[in-house]
Amino acid sequence: MTRFTGKTAFITGGSRGIGKGVAELFAQEGANIAIIDINEDALAETAAEFKEKGYHIFVKKANVVEAGEVETAMEEVVQQFGTLDILVNNAGIIRDNLLFKMTDDDWQFVMDVHLKGSFNASRAAQKYMVKQNYGRIISISSTSALGNRGQANYATAKAGLQGLTKTLAIELGRYGITANSVAPGFIETEMTKATAERVGIPFTDFVNGAIAAIPVARSGKPADIANAVAFFADEKSSFVNGQVIYVAGGPKN
Template identity: 75%
Template sequence: MSERFIGRTAVITGGSRGIGKAIAEQLASEKAAVAVLDINEDALKACEEDFKSKGYDIIVKKADVTLSAEVNKAVEEIVEHFGQIDILVNNAGVIRDNLLFKMEDADWDMVMNVHLKGSFNMTRAVQSHMVKQKYGRIINISSTSALGNRGQVNYSAAKAGLQGFTKTLAIELGRYGITANSVAPGFIETDMTKATAERIGITFEQLIEASVSAIPVGRSGKPEDIANAVAFFADEKSSFVSGQVLYVAGGPKN
């Protein structure tokens, strides 16, 4: 296995399960020290035990990314433990799907707060350390839903917002050796897509089958597919790639 992230520290939000855990494992397997943030204590504990059993250098922190005080405290503790933060992956996310006329204020606010405010809080807290060291990689997890998706007016707006957030970060932080990019997954087999199947009243297998029928490569996505794309952006050699959105969806997205 490659050791391209040896000496680097990565922070992954929502990193205890699904796509986030796959990203954390990809970076850790290539010798990054990883800090996993999440609000699910049981999942964090399981993730920590799993990673330590594999010999990975990991710490976990329970933190709500929507609360700047918790974020700032977690970031300072990570820096105190590892000495630096080189890679930030803003992955924490939730869905509160519904058609517009059925959507409650709380559904809109929750999705906006976790995806957008959470990414803002984390990036603001981390960037000062990256600026001091004149190096950083920021990767925001968007979605093909940014292009529009029925029943996800909140999620689509939040994910599109992350793409604008990413491009602005690239402009502001580039002079400090910091890149900012976004990975936009298509259909990926996760607990979140299982929840989507439940919402629309079909089995997960039926959702996979329906989704694959529209994917040119003829298969559904796995969390590891997203982790691979994140690792590309996180690589020190990707220093001339910034402000980009990479759709990882098994085919083109317009």
């Protein structure tokens, strides 16, 4: 018997990077896994990989910005697995640029995916969680929520997720539902590779540059974030609510 046997975890943007790392850990610990994403190829690859390992997995192409698509996916998940116990709001994008170069689309696209997407998923999930008087909502924020050059849109969205987290904690706590947030620092993912490419730096150099500023002297991996998410998702963490934990290899002010 493992921590999440009999539970169903729904992860948005879970076919790659941090989301996939989170899904993998939940699956290893006995959970049914549901992933939505807009990347069909990555979804298919992850589904095949998980099924080969004997995990119970549901995947569906769905855009978190479209409330109807999220609601339909959740209905199908509950039909298949019987419950929806854990929601991980992970779907995200970057459109980095300095403020004077940032376009309206750069701003709005990031707001929509991170904030509207998390709102849509949280609103849809709480219907099932309230009925069963149990649930865990974990949103992936970022150290960028504290401010980061070239990320006015992303930093604002990630800070917004922390406000959403604390509000969900206040509103839903009485129903046995906790809401918490994990704020990663530098994690080696496709997103950080894209950032390195954007600024014209080889990824190895980009990673080494980041490590130089990290007290534990290493970069983060998706598994580091997955461990923090699993802590919040654990039944034993029922008195931990409305919190943000920075997983960055050192303190963030």
